[in-house]
Amino acid sequence: MSHPLPSLGDLFRGFARIGLSGFGGVLPFARRTVVEERRWLTPKEFNGLLGLCQFLPGPNVVNLSVCVGARFHGAAGAVVAPLGLIGAPFVLILLLALAYDQWGHLPLVQDMLRGVAAAGVGLLFSMAIKMAKNLHEPRVYLPFSAIIVVAILILRLPLPPVMLSLLAVSASLAAWRAARRG
């Protein structure tokens, strides 16, 4: 199985391409680049690392770039890969921020952005529905979704304590159910 070792430059360029290849959802491009095009990882290795990155909080694709980079070049890789990933998009977004500073007050711009926000709201709800459909034992766990909506959206409680306390309960429930089954 050919397993060409990427250099730091390869890592940077590879992740730079990934970073610019999508609008929000760059993960499929990450898979295509890392596994299929450059063959830095086998599908199994990729899925393994992705599992960790999805398990941890934080942006999945950034975490992924860190561990792919670390795997090949330790700390240096862990810095270079994410830099490649978000470097150019970061510069682009700052240019857009400048444009917004300049023209953001214009009614046309405000109207267009509101339209984009509307589309974005739809995207968020569709994302939530897809996630809900993938839930394991929804009858057991959906109540937690309802509780966190109340806590965060209605009561406007701070997220860190809410997340940690609810997670303690939901994860304990999951562990208890698994132990009971096994």
Add this chain to the structure above:
Amino acid sequence: MAQLVDLFVQFFWIACVSFGGVAAILPELHRVVVEQRQWMDDATFSQLFAIAQAAPGPNLLVMSLIGWQVAGFAGAVVATLAIVLPMAVVVFFVYRYWQRFEHALWRNAIQLGVAPLAVGLVVSSGCLIGLSAGFGRGGVVMALVSMVVMLRTRLHPLWMIGLGALVGALGGV
């Protein structure tokens, strides 16, 4: 300077509980940035969200925009670092041992426990942006159309973003 430190610390903790990605932490960002510290208003917050949606690159860049709005270039850098750094450091130290706990009971339990919470947070995000953006009836329709299209078709989200911009420009939102 104190504001930059504050920005970093606030966003750092948010990053530590950002299960579900940036889509899940929008309500908390709003609570801190708009409600608590009043660094910007509702409309601006939803507009920054829109810009980040439309721009190439990962969605986490909405943090950079918020940071920019609060404290210019330094704010953008600090905000981006805050969202990226905590878990990047954890991943760096932990990825080698992943296989050891990948199938552990506790890790599966956490994963199962996180999932419904992430769902609730993304729903909250949708509601929050919807409330902040000041939609008319057209905006609600656009959001519904976008949602249904994303659920029923395989169209790239960018089509909906473009449609939203167009409908908005025509005054329909």
